[in-house]
Amino acid sequence: MNSIRLGDTAPDFKADSTQGEVNFHEWLGDSWGMLVSHPADFTPVCTTELGAMANYEEAFASRNVKVAAISVDPLDSHEKWIKDIEETQNAVVNFPLIADDERKVSELYGMIHPNDSATTTVRSVFIIAPDKKVKLILIYPASTGRNFEELLRVIDSLQLTQYEKLATPANWSKGEDCVILPSVSNEEADKMFPKGFTEIKPYLRLTPQV
Incomplete structure (x- = not known):
């Protein structure tokens, strides 16, 4: 299983998704990105999570963050699951749900759970800067x-402290x-x-947020 560390370049990949x-990297463009993984489609906790992520669409967009989700299920399963998510969570899923039935992306990002099934991804979050x-x-x-x-609070902190x-x-x-x-x-602080x-x-100095 690959090990990605903070500061590493997020691995690039090409994959099918519910939005093509x-x-x-091309999809991210100059935006921030948030990639979340799920163990499987049609699971209860993940259904609520993707509904919540959809309902936070404007909050992510206002921070220039593109979001995507991934699991090792195939595309046709994702498309059926989205219908359940939208129905039960009062949400519209406008972000890509990436199909990874060959586990290429999951293995690239070290998402396969070492203590569980070889096809089960851990529930990971990767936040990626425009670089x-x-x-x-x-x-x-x-x-x-x-x-x-x-996650929004962390993004606010990352975007503030990045520059x-x-x-x-x-x-x-x-x-x-x-x-x-x-x-x-x-x-220097005075200036x-x-x-x-x-x-x-x-070593402990506080200043109002600029």
Whole structure:
């Protein structure tokens, strides 16, 4: 099983999906991306997750994030499952559900569960920046549904800290104070952060989100 680490280039691939063939890097373009995997079609937790992901369409679009889902089931199964998702979750699925019945993408991304069936993918999340670098990897157990508010919060943090010399503290939400990186001197901070900052400790300085 391949091991992808933070900072690696997200593997490119070509695959069929419910929205036609996906050439992954080309499909991402200049957008951020979120790729989520599912153990199988017609599973209860995943049905609620894909419905939630569909209902967060505008929130992802406003952050320039393209989303896609993948499992090892074939395309015709995906198309039938989408009907169930839309019916039961009051949602419209406008993102591609990638078919990976030959497990090529799942193995490329290390999604095959090592302690389960050889055809079962773990429930992974990969968030990818416009430069195609992997910025976040999360792995969930089958019993626990993903929290899409948390995924949006993480994306907000990643997008903020990608270009600013900032980090976000515990439980941070968009609009709240950020942490200035220790590598930035107070003199530099005065110039970089016009709203000022509060020094709690020399290594712990807070500034309002720009």
